[in-house]
Amino acid sequence: MKLSIITINLNNVAGLQKTIESVVKQTFTDYEYIVIDGGSTDGSADIIKQHANKITYWVSEPDKGIYNAMNKGIRVAKGEYCLFLNSGDWLINSNGNKLSP
Numbered sequence: 001m002k003l004s005i006i007t008i009n010l011n012n013v014a015g016l017q018k019t020i021e022s023v024v025k026q027t028f029t030d031y032e033y034i035v036i037d038g039g040s041t042d043g044s045a046d047i048i049k050q051h052a053n054k055i056t057y058w059v060s061e062p063d064k065g066i067y068n069a070m071n072k073g074i075r076v077a078k079g080e081y082c083l084f085l086n087s088g089d090w091l092i093n094s095n096g097n098k099l100s101p
Contacts, residue, residue: 003031004079008069008086010038015088017047022090024054032056034076036069044087 005023009016016037023033037044037060045060052058057076063069074082085091 001030001032001078002080003083004034004073004077004081005031005083005085006034006036006070006073006077007089008036008038008066008073008084009040009044010069010087011040011042011044012087013040013042013044013047016044018090019085019087020047020051020055022092023085024051025093026091032077032079034058034073036063036073037061038063038069 007016007019007023016035020035033055035048035055035058037048037058039060039062048055048058048060059072063072070084073084
């Protein structure tokens with residue numbers, strides 16, 4: 001596997017939903033998907049759990065900020081390359097269009 005997609009999140013449930021759905025709807029599947037949540041209190045963990053079967057690794061616990069969360073993702077990543085796709089960001093489909101959640 002060459003690609004590790006890492007999403008970090010803190011209290012952005014709507015953005016996280018959009019991001020996760022854009023990743024799991026991709027036709028390319030040779031990746032691992034890692035979600036690092038900073039202990040959100042807005043229901044983000046529930047969204048992660050809804051998609052747990054498509055997420056390789058996830059954690060929801062307090063961290064020391066954005067870079068600490070990114071480093072947590074890097075530490076568990078097994079891909080040759082890391083793609084940071086933060087909550088609220090999304091991937092597009094093969095036609096160049098946003099994948100609607």
